[in-house]
Amino acid sequence: MKSITVKQLQDRFKLEVLAGDNQMHREITRPRAHRPGLEFVGYFDFFPMNRVQVLGRKEINYLHKQTEEERNLHIGNVVKYHPPCFIVTSQQEGLKYLMIYCQQEGIPLLRTNETTTEFLGKLDAYLIQALAPxxxxxxxxxxxxxxxxxxxxxxxxxxxxxxxxxxxxxxxxxxxxxxxxxxxxxxxxxxxxxxxxxxxxxxxxxxxxxxxxxxxxxxxxxxxxxxxxxxxxxxxxxxxxxxxxxxxxxxxxxxxxxxxxxxxxxxxxxxxxxxxxxxxxxxxxxxxxxxxxxxxxxxxxxxx
Known part of the structure; x- marks a missing residue:
């Protein structure tokens, strides 16, 4: 199976590394990224855990509005599946709690200043071609x-x-x-x-x-x-x-x-x-x- 590393992805899109810089060798094997939504509330029946997870304004704003206890539960629900990496779009701030979880679990957390829609289009196109048979x-x-x-x-x-x-x-x-x-x-x-x-x-x-x-x-x-x-x-x-x-x-x-x-x-x-x-x-x-x-x-x- 073809794969690329998180480091290759970071270099391709010039992403900022917020956490997990010692885990950049982790492999990505699935094309197309995923935006976790239902997973934050505990629904994992169809969770594509092997895909890159992208967090846009919708996801981050949702987490910001939760209590610390709720937020820790929701983030913990997702990171325990150890996806290849998380990418936060739109240069969003206030991610300390997310950085702590990713650092503890050894999952790279990256950030881009591009909007979610703009970045997802480029990311999916790149992954489809890079991982194509x-x-x-x-x-x-x-x-x-x-x-x-x-x-x-x-x-x-x-x-x-x-x-x-x-x-x-x-x-x-x-x-x-x-x-x-x-x-x-x-x-x-x-x-x-x-x-x-x-x-x-x-x-x-x-x-x-x-x-x-x-x-x-x-x-x-x-x-x-x-x-x-x-x-x-x-x-x-x-x-x-x-x-x-x-x-x-x-x-x-x-x-x-x-x-x-x-x-x-x-x-x-x-x-x-x-x-x-x-x-x-x-x-x-x-x-x-x-x-x-x-x-x-x-x-x-x-x-x-």
Whole structure:
């Protein structure tokens, strides 16, 4: 199971440590944070104890209004489950009682000056991505006109060279050779690099190039949502057809189905142009447009 430490979370959001600074190594394994509410009054049937606990103005104001005895009981109900950490939002004050409990139980207590709504949005987005299931595959990832594409094929078939042509046409490299795929949801697959290969593209006969140094920042982006899986294949006579609309095929990664296209290679064939056409065609289909349907309507109109 993937995890991050409370220290990593603190560094990412520049959080102030109020208590438990010797427990920053504690691990966070669950995406999405939780705001304890019913738990303060003793209802724990569905308490996600393994999640980061966020205390906004609503929760802190509630605790402030309790007697010391009630407050100690309510806080004790929650801290005894030892969640990874507590984060107080909006730079709220008067937290001495909370600091004492967290220090005694060895739970980090952190604080941010951001509002609860603003902070929770950022925190959940970060945790979902940081803790997402992931795999690494051999291929190239590019963003073509805002559309994330995974290029696959046997070694030496021309994936990197095709990516270079696309970059020259104004599109962006995400990853070369090793593509890291992260599952953000049942329908969302994110493609990114592994850090080591960031901005680098390996071209046979040329060697390693840094696309940002050669073509500027517009030639690279850190990540993209993968919506097309394109496989470059050797040319096979009689293997291609000219049907108006091909039967859709899919490839599955981490349980997420991605539309799959095969492009056969032949000297003189504009592979980069075909990838651009595939990307634009996918976009139009998302808007409800089908070229084949329009073509058939024209034929029917001519027959009438």
């Amino acid at each position: 992931e795999i690494s595959i051999h291929g190239v990832c590019v963003n073509v006109s805002g559309i994330g594409i995974l290029l696959r094929g046997k070694s030496g078939i021309g994936k990197s060279e095709t990516a270079h042509t696309l970059i020259r046409r104004g599109h962006r490299l995400v990853a070369d050779d090793i593509v890291v795929l992260k599952k953000l949801s049942s329908q969302t697959l994110l493609g990114t690099h592994n850090g080591t290969t960031k901005e680098f593209l390996a071209l046979r006969s040329i060697g390693l190039i840094n696309v940002v140094r050669l073509y500027g920042r517009k030639a690279f982006q850190d990540e993209t949502r993968i919506v097309l899986d394109i496989e470059l294949c050797p040319w096979q006579d009689q293997a291609l057809n000219n049907e108006l609309e091909l039967e859709p095929k899919y490839t599955e990664y981490l349980g997420v189905r991605i539309p799959h296209i095969e492009i056969q290679l032949q000297p003189g064939r504009d592979v980069a142009g075909m990838i651009e056409a595939a990307a634009n065609s996918w976009y139009l289909k998302q808007q409800g447009y089908s070229a084949a349907e329009e073509f058939m309507k024209r034929i029917e109109g001519d027959m009438k």
